[in-house]
Amino acid sequence: MTAPRTMFAKVWQEHVVTSLSDDVDLVYIDRHFTHDLSGPFSMKTLEDRDLACRRPDLTFALPDHGVSTAPGRTDASADASAQLMPLFRTSTSSLGITLFDLDDDRQGIVHVVGPELGLSLPGTSIVCGDSHTCTQGGVGALAWGIGNTEVTQVLATQTLTVQRPATMEVRIDGDLGPHVSAKDIILHLIATHGADGGSGHAIEFAGSTVERLSVEARLTLCNLTVEFGARMGFVAPDDVTFAYLAGRPHAPSGEDWDRAVAHWRALRTDPGAAFDRRLEIDASTVGPQVSWGTSPAHSIGVDGSVPDPADAPDPATAKAWTDAQSYMDLRPGQALTGLPVQHVFIGSCTNSRIEDLEAAAAVVGDGRVAPGVRAWVVPGSQAVKREAERRGLDEVFTRAGFAWRESGCSMCMSMNGEDVPPGERCLSTSNRNFVGRQGPGARTHLASPATAAATALAGRITDAREVG
Numbered sequence: 001m002t003a004p005r006t007m008f009a010k011v012w013q014e015h016v017v018t019s020l021s022d023d024v025d026l027v028y029i030d031r032h033f034t035h036d037l038s039g040p041f042s043m044k045t046l047e048d049r050d051l052a053c054r055r056p057d058l059t060f061a062l063p064d065h066g067v068s069t070a071p072g073r074t075d076a077s078a079d080a081s082a083q084l085m086p087l088f089r090t091s092t093s094s095l096g097i098t099l100f101d102l103d104d105d106r107q108g109i110v111h112v113v114g115p116e117l118g119l120s121l122p123g124t125s126i127v128c129g130d131s132h133t134c135t136q137g138g139v140g141a142l143a144w145g146i147g148n149t150e151v152t153q154v155l156a157t158q159t160l161t162v163q164r165p166a167t168m169e170v171r172i173d174g175d176l177g178p179h180v181s182a183k184d185i186i187l188h189l190i191a192t193h194g195a196d197g198g199s200g201h202a203i204e205f206a207g208s209t210v211e212r213l214s215v216e217a218r219l220t221l222c223n224l225t226v227e228f229g230a231r232m233g234f235v236a237p238d239d240v241t242f243a244y245l246a247g248r249p250h251a252p253s254g255e256d257w258d259r260a261v262a263h264w265r266a267l268r269t270d271p272g273a274a275f276d277r278r279l280e281i282d283a284s285t286v287g288p289q290v291s292w293g294t295s296p297a298h299s300i301g302v303d304g305s306v307p308d309p310a311d312a313p314d315p316a317t318a319k320a321w322t323d324a325q326s327y328m329d330l331r332p333g334q335a336l337t338g339l340p341v342q343h344v345f346i347g348s349c350t351n352s353r354i355e356d357l358e359a360a361a362a363v364v365g366d367g368r369v370a371p372g373v374r375a376w377v378v379p380g381s382q383a384v385k386r387e388a389e390r391r392g393l394d395e396v397f398t399r400a401g402f403a404w405r406e407s408g409c410s411m412c413m414s415m416n417g418e419d420v421p422p423g424e425r426c427l428s429t430s431n432r433n434f435v436g437r438q439g440p441g442a443r444t445h446l447a448s449p450a451t452a453a454a455t456a457l458a459g460r461i462t463d464a465r466e467v468g
């Protein structure tokens, strides 16, 4: 009898081409995504070395970071895309790689588009030169971000030299309260165990709460595993996953589908399999979260108050809290609820899928964005945008005074000229609130789409539970 194995061990083993040392393997890569920021330069390296792309048919290129999300955008609408797009087109075309260009109805943020097209499948290995590739673990894939040199290795060989991560199980049980989402759970996990709490691990999210989450919510949960320091995060594929993937353009069909599902079912962690670490969360005790500082770990319940550095567990944390509070212009003990914001951003690979927009629109209802607040909704992909328009969500948002934009990363990292002015405050559904992330001097508060919508209407950080 074989010893019980984790899902990670099973999928990893299927991909090992050869072991290079005790903990370093050469693994096969099933899907390689590349975006406008990390792609062009690695492709250029390949061309300079006169190397071909080994599997252009398994490589997909999407412009998302540098592109403008203004309605009617072109390359010229943002300096970054004016510079990057011509390079991206030439390199992908000379290497034979499919590009979902700006005018393609499949364009969008890499991590949103992969799952929605069924390019990202359970039990596959997925890489991209982008740290939030871990998002795609939400469909049951092992997906992780890689650096430029690794991108070149994957382009040239379709394999990657990887240090094998340790395994961790995060069990989440209990019912979610009103307006509590996957975003709140993962922010709470990071706040509780620190931004390096998952360092060096591949995390399997399990438990009754996770089983009840939709695939879109699982994508959000996995999206922030890199903010927890982990290499990747994933959820074992189940009937929810199969229902989500069935019929997607690149998902298998007919007999191939049946064979694939049988295989995917067998990937689940065997009862009694050992993990290197285990954590547990009782989801019923978690409320909507908002970050107060400059790390996702600086998050608290929306009804909480800014912590006092005097209460920090150690001097380094006390200093980090003091610095963060000075950057964010907050003082210990201050309540987050009621804090005025000038900007609200609903978007990013964390929270720009259709269910996110539904959750925000439900809170907006007939309301209006508060005067003086610039509020944007940036769908994660053209497909999300079309579906939202089919459901009439764009009208809910525009009637309320939100801007309704084209798909892309936008204000999440502000490299396309879409940013928050110095000293101004933004409630954002994205995943990073680092110093300067949304623009020099910009102050970012991370939260869920429901909290973002409630905040946009009030013009102040607001608990969506108070709105209804």
Ligand SMILES: CC(C)[C@H](C(=O)O)[C@@H](O)C(=O)O
Pocket (backbone or CB within 6 Å): 037, 038, 065, 129, 130, 131, 132, 145, 413
């Ligand atoms: C630009 C890219 C390499 C970067 C990442 O790796 O995550 C970006 O997507 C981010 O969110 O900071």
Ligand code: SF4
Pocket (backbone or CB within 6 Å): 064, 065, 109, 130, 132, 348, 349, 350, 408, 409, 412, 413, 430, 431
């Ligand atoms: S939306 Fe933000 S976090 Fe996601 S890939 Fe783009 S820049 Fe990175």
